[in-house]
Amino acid sequence: MSPMINADDLDRIFKNLDKKNEGAVGIAELHGLLGQIGVHTTPEELDKFVGRTTLDYFEFLFFYEAMVKASKPEHEHEQDLRRAFEVFDLNGDGYISSEELRSVLSRLGLLDEKRGGADDCKCMIGVYDDNSDGVLDFHEFKNMMSVSGFRK
Template sequence: MSSPISTDDLQRIFKNLDKDNNGLVSTQELHHLLDKIGIRTTLEELEKLVGRPSLDYVDFLFFYEAMVKVKIAEQADDDDDDLPKAFKVFDLNGDGYISCEELQSVLSKLGLLEKRSGLDCKDMIHEFDNNLDGVLDFQEFKNMMSVPPSSHHSEEI
C-alpha cells in the first residue's frame, strides 16, 4: 500500500510537531495537529490509541501508517462522506470554493509549504481548475484528490 503523504513530507511534519527538538512528538502535540486538520478526538482517546506519552519518528511513521490503513478500511464504507469533510478543511471561509490563499494556509499549517519549496498554489489550482475561475469547487477538488500523489505536485512539496 502506498502512503498518501511522502516520507519527506512526513519527516517535515514530524520536525514541525517536535517543537522542543528532542526527537519526540508528544500526544498533546499530535492532538493539536489532528485538531488543526479537522480530526476530532479527545486527548484521552489519542493517548489510549498511541499507548505512550510520546512518539519518536519511527513510532510516528507506524502511527501514520496505521491511521492510513484504518482510513482505507473506512473509505470502503463511507468514501462519499470523507471528501466533503476534507473539502471543508480547505474551504476556510465556507464559501464552497478553495482559493489559493486557503490552500496555502492549510498546507502551511501542515508544514507542507515552505517559502523555498518552489510550490505555487496558483499553479496547483490551475492544474485542476476546469472552468478557469481561479478557485476549486467541490468537483474540481474531488478530481484533484483522485489523482495519485506521484502524478502531480506533491513531490515538489
C-alpha cells in the first residue's frame, strides 16, 4: 500500500469494500484487497492478525496505518511510533489515557461522541493494556500498532 493514500481515498476504499453498507468490512473483502495490491497472506493468517471477523471504519484506518508502518525500516518505524505516541500523550506524562485518546480522535473527526465514543476509547485501551493500569505506555502502544504475519 502506498503511504500517499489520503483520508478521502481510504474512505472510498472502505465504502467500496463495504458492499452491504453495514459500516464494516469482512476478512474476505480485506483479503481480496490485500491480494490485489500484492500483500500475500492466507485468510487464516489475516483472521488471526485482525482478531475479529469484521473491521469497522475506525479499525480499518488503524489497520491501514499499521500496514504502512510495517513496510518501513525498523528505525523509521520506531521514530514514527514515538511521534504518534506523543500526539496522543497530551499531558506528556508517558501514558495515553482513554480521555486523551478520546480528545485526539474527536479532534480528528474519527470518533462519534453520540455513539459511545468515550466507552469505545476505554475498550480500545483495555484491549492493549497489558498491565491493566488503565493507560497505555509506549510499549503497549507499540504492540497495538505492530503488524506481524504478513509477507510482501
